[in-house]
Amino acid sequence: MFVNVNANPANRQKFTGELGGLTRAEVILSEFKYNRGAEIFGEAEPAEYVYQVIDGAVRSYKLLSDGRRQIGAFHLVGDIFGLENGPVHRFTAEAIIDTTVRLAKRVSLEHVAETDALVARDLLSMTTSNLQHAEDHMLLLGRKTSLERVAAFLLEMDRRLSAAGVMALPMNRRDIADYLGLTLETVSRALSCLHGKGILGFLGQTQRQIILLDRPGLARLDL
Amino acid sequence: MFVNVNANPANRQKFTGELGGLTRAEVILSEFKYNRGAEIFGEAEPAEYVYQVIDGAVRSYKLLSDGRRQIGAFHLVGDIFGLENGPVHRFTAEAIIDTTVRLAKRVSLEHVAETDALVARDLLSMTTSNLQHAEDHMLLLGRKTSLERVAAFLLEMDRRLSAAGVMALPMNRRDIADYLGLTLETVSRALSCLHGKGILGFLGQTQRQIILLDRPGLARLDL
DNA sequence: AGATTCCCTTGATCTGTATCAAAGGTCCGT
DNA sequence: ACGGACCTTTGATACAGATCAAGGGAATCT
Structure with missing residues (x-):
């Protein structure tokens, strides 16, 4: 081991x-x-x-x-x-x-x-x-909803690794879920929701490259 | 303020x-x-x-x-x-x-x-x-159930403030809930459950004095 | 001592998230 | 290019814990 x-x-x-x-x-x-x-x-x-x-x-x-x-x-x-x-x-x-x-x-x-x-x-x-x-x-x-958690995660990653506006996440959905105290399905649904709202976009054919289209909107979701 | x-x-x-x-x-x-x-x-x-x-x-x-x-x-x-x-x-x-x-x-x-x-x-x-x-x-x-959280809380308090086997909790159920990321009702139910299982007892007429009757049993509940 | 406020429990119901399931999609090694 | 392992999404359903509600105590103040 x-x-x-x-x-x-x-x-x-x-x-x-x-x-x-x-x-x-x-x-x-x-x-x-x-x-x-x-x-x-x-x-x-x-x-x-x-x-x-x-x-x-x-x-x-x-x-x-x-x-x-x-x-x-x-x-x-x-x-x-x-x-x-x-x-x-x-x-x-x-x-x-x-x-x-x-x-x-x-x-x-x-x-x-x-x-x-x-x-x-x-x-x-x-x-x-x-x-x-x-x-x-x-x-x-302890206290945030799934959407708030995912929003907070994206803002944290944006702050820490955004190069030229594109966020290339190294981790998969399960890692994100285990960081946020959620399941990978819930993380995926939250990301889809944010995508649907026009707050973020996916780049290329992979789902790990994310562009934040509306940072103020995202920040409003993270209480 | x-x-x-x-x-x-x-x-x-x-x-x-x-x-x-x-x-x-x-x-x-x-x-x-x-x-x-x-x-x-x-x-x-x-x-x-x-x-x-x-x-x-x-x-x-x-x-x-x-x-x-x-x-x-x-x-x-x-x-x-x-x-x-x-x-x-x-x-x-x-x-x-x-x-x-x-x-x-x-x-x-x-x-x-x-x-x-x-x-x-x-x-x-x-x-x-x-x-x-x-x-x-x-x-x-992030990962424990309500019963596991309450068990962990009791073990922590037992370690930190037990005098002569009796735990005199200074905080109310809402404080415990806000510490454990739960509601006060869920904390109350978990304590009742542990009481029912004979793992703890309440002392006197108040519910803030708790005696742990089965520490190993409690420890088994906190994964 | 009585009154007021706070506290705790318990029951009924609701709901957000987990779980179960399935189908594409993507990446990797051959 | 092909096959297989992994990854992600999406839908259907289940459930743990939240919310709503009510009643009985316990502490505090006057």
Whole structure:
């Protein structure tokens, strides 16, 4: 289950650089590739590394014993994930599509943080933005309707990955559903509804390329 | 709306001491009392203070424009709340019952954190436990049934406030419902169901004093 | 102590979303 | 190009939990 088919040391390269805002840290970094669907780390596994998405997309999720899944976050290009304060990961992380990550040894980061107050501050501020996202998501999961959730999702993705007005979603309907606490059918129906209202359009023959035609209209749906 | 009827400077006393794990910080502290239902701070208000519950209980929540409410956390005796990294509060906090808090000026805390790595680490670890709670709560809100949510709530409260086997809940059914993403009727029905199964008992003539008669049975209901 | 307000439970009914089902469509490897 | 696995949509139906409603307690105030 935890075997990583990409775990080939030959794919690794060492170099020194930055991991997001940690510009002042001198930490050991490597690049690493994961195939679509590959597990990057598992829930409750020791948290040895911190990751940054260089290319691709990642989902972080928790499972209930009977297989129900809640995706806590999507990590897109530039995002840092897998940062833990405790000894273990609290989510499973998987590559949604073929993904390249940069990784830093967690201990080396912590070591730097102990002497460098600015790095310590960066760690806190990253944790705080994760917290803020989780807080907003609790409101969505606890109190929003399916249409409001999908609208909120589209606005979030638009903000985070829109290139030239087109949104190329890396995740499928089931991923979106498990992020929003819905079923994939309900997500599909909500998207069809928004399409019918002229709020969004699908591009080409795929349903994962979305153009937002009416952002104010969409924002009005997300209370 | 933001007027605090308890905001009487005469109620304040200054002294130096500790705020939770921040034992090494020399920060200015005061004690302050809030009546049942009083707002301690509002969402989007400047975050001037950090609070610790000395006595009583507090709810932190977000509202949608039409009044739907999501309680993100309950703060019980000993808990620290209102800790922000950014400039403003992201929740409204209200006293559930008459409550005494200790408060520390946020800037003084931050100032100490800049020079004291141990304090900085405490701030991070507090933020991390808030994050962990929010992550677990996302799973509950997104994927658990009403009975599972209520079971999880009872186990959480049992862990956090059980004195001598009796759980004296400070919050009403509506608060529980808004914490669990349910209605108060559904919470009431779930509690009746657990009562019927012999998993819990009500004490005295009030329904807020609960005894857990079968913790393993309850844990089995929370997947 | 009586009155007012709030709180909790329980029943009846409704509804938003899940579930079940089926049919194209798209992507991928051969 | 072809076959198979996956993905998405759409329709029909079911159901968990919401909503509506009412009545009995419990806490609080005067």
